Amino acid sequence: AADFDTFASKTSSQQFDTVLCNMARLDPRPEVGVLLGQRVKASTYGMFGYALLCAPTMRDAFETGVRYQPLTGGPDKQRWYEEGNNVVWLPMGDTNLFELEFSRSEATVMRDYHTTATVSVVRDVMGPWCRPSLVRLTGPVVEHAAQLASAMECGLEFGSARTEILYDVSLLLHPPQLASPVTAAEVSQTCAHLLDQMRWDKGTTRRVYHELTSRPGHFPDLEEVASKLCMTSRTVRRKLASEDTPSRELLDQVRGAPAHDSLHSSHLTSVDHP
DSSP: OGGGGSTTOOOOHHHHHHHHHHHHHHOOOTTHHHHHHTTOOGGGGTHHHHHHHHOSSHHHHHHHHHHTGGGGTSOTTOEEEEETTEEEEETTTTOOGGGSSOOHHHHHHHHHHHHHHHHHHHHHHHOTTOOOSEEEOSSSOOTTHHHHHHHHTSEEEOSOSSOEEEEEGGGGGSOOTTOOHHHHHHHHHHHHHHHHHHHHTSHHHHHHHHHHHSSTTOOOOHHHHHHHTTSOHHHHHHHHHHTTOOHHHHHHHHHHHHHHHHHHHOOOOOOOOO
16 A cells, blocks of 8 residues: 555556456445546646646647556547537547446446546646536446536536547637646656656566666667567567567667767856957
């Protein structure tokens, strides 16, 4: 339990799904997903949340949300699009949990949590006035529908092919209540760095990264790294690709790091010439 008190602890989306499924199994309240989702704020997600809070406009916040979504540990297929007078946000992408191998209660809790948490974060970013115009939910009507509607502060439709949160398209140009373009750009860089770290922490990527950085100033090629890992270079490339880490990008990242650090850590002074 102490691990939850340190920022260094990380959980995967699969682990969090397990937590939600356990809640569905162990908690008798059918609305438990709603109750948990309402407790989520932008700051819950650390630097990712601050990037949303500082975004210049709602459009920028949405684009940032999709770009750095893996940092949240939630569903990895979230997206949004414009449709007529609406902005449609898909908190679980095109996934319909009721069509997967989950019990009805598990699918309900997971759907309720991700939908309510999304609405809560958007409201936190934009202001308490910001609410959806409509929410379409997968699955049948539930006994706690009134609590869901209260949490969303809008009308609900059940039986949808996918879960959709609709906002008025005019809100895309509206600035969040703490909008700060300069700060947003700075925090966005931090998020990009954290995202890179996540990628390097994956199985084969982590092992290759370790070999590439184990001897400062020495940059082995992929053949040498593969040999130390007792693999062929082809196998290494295939494993890296399966982890969404192109081998060339990883090599360039490691080789460019010293120059990048030098540029950002050097204190250059001007010289007066006669």
